[in-house]
Amino acid sequence: MADSPAPARTPLGQLVIRTIAMPADTNASGDVFGGWLMSQMDIGGAILAHQVARCRVTTVAVEAMTFHFPVLVGDTIACFAELRRVGRTSMQIHLEVWVQRHFEATELRVTDGVFTYVALDGTGHPQPVYREGNPRPE
Numbered sequence: 851m852a853d854s855p856a857p858a859r860t861p862l863g864q865l866v867i868r869t870i871a872m873p874a875d876t877n878a879s880g881d882v883f884g885g886w887l888m889s890q891m892d893i894g895g896a897i898l899a900h901q902v903a904r905c906r907v908t909t910v911a912v913e914a915m916t917f918h919f920p921v922l923v924g925d926t927i928a929c930f931a932e933l934r935r936v937g938r939t940s941m942q943i944h945l946e947v948w949v950q951r952h953f954e955a956t957e958l959r960v961t962d963g964v965f966t967y968v969a970l971d972g973t974g975h976p977q978p979v980y981r982e983g984n985p986r987p988e
Contacts, residue, residue, distance in 0.1 A: 859959075861928070861930040861946055861948050861957075861959070862930060862932045862944065862946055863898075863930040863931045863932030863933075863944065863945075863946065864898070864930060864931060864932070865928055865929070865930055866894035866895070866897045866898055866929050866930065866931045867890055867893060867894040867897070867927075867928070867929040868926065868927070868928045868929070869890065869926070869927055870924065870925070870926050870927070871886075871921050871922065871923055871924065871925045871926075871927060871949075872923065873923050875923075876923055880922070880923060881920040881921065881922065882920070882921035882922065882923070882925070884917055884961075887917075887921055887927070887947060887960075887961060888912070888915065888963075890927060890929055890947070891929055891945045891947060891961070891963060891965065892909055892912075892965060893929075894929035894930075894931050894945060895909070895931050895943040895945050895965040895967060896909065896967060897931070898931040898933060898943055899941050899943060899967035899969075902933060902936065902941055902979060903941065903967075903969035903979045903984065904983070904984045905969050905970060905971070905977065905984070906969075906970040906971075906972075906974075907941075907967045907968065907969055907970060908967065908968055908970055909965060909966070909967055910940065910966050910967065910968050911965070911966040912963060912964070912965050912966075913963065913964040913965075913966070914962075914963055914964050915961070915962075915963035916961060916962055916963065917960065917961045918959060918960055918961060918962075919949075919958060919959075919960045920960070921947075921949055921960055922949075922951065922952070923952075924951075924952030924953075925949040925950065925951055925952060926949065926950045926952075927947050927948070927949050927960075928947070928948045928949070928950070928957075929945060929946070929947050930945065930946045930947075930948065931943050931944070931945050932944045932945075932946075934964065936979050936980070937979070938978055938979070939968050939969050939976040939977060939978055939979060940966055940967065940968050940969075940976075940979070941966070941967050941968075941969070941979060942964055942965075942966050943964070943965050943966075943967065944962065944963075944964050945962060945963055945964070945965060946959055946961070946962040947959070947960050947961045947962070948960065
C-alpha cells in the first residue's frame, strides 16, 4: 500500500453503491477485509452489467485488483463503475472505490480493478449482450 494519498482527481464512471464500513467487516487490526470490499465492487459491477445487458449476469473474472489504502470502520465507501468493453457475451467493467473518512470532507481512492461479467439466458447459458429485445445503443 502507498504511504501518501495520490494526487486529487475525480472518480471514473457512475456511482453504483454507497455504504458504510462497519466493525463486523474488519480483521483483527481494525482494517476492513479486502474480501468485503471486493464483494461490494462485484455487486456494483453487476449492477452496471445488468443495466447494459438487461438480463441475468455472472462474474467470470477479476483482473488487476489493486489496494492503495486501507478502509477503516466508519468510512463511507462509494463504488464507481465504468463500462470499458463489450464483447459478444461479456462486458469488462472498471471499478473504483473511494472513501470519505469518518468526519472528514476529503475523498480518497482506495482500490480499483477490472471485473468481467457474462450475460446469461433463462437457462444460465451465455447469450449475446446485444440481442433482440436489447439492441446495441446508437
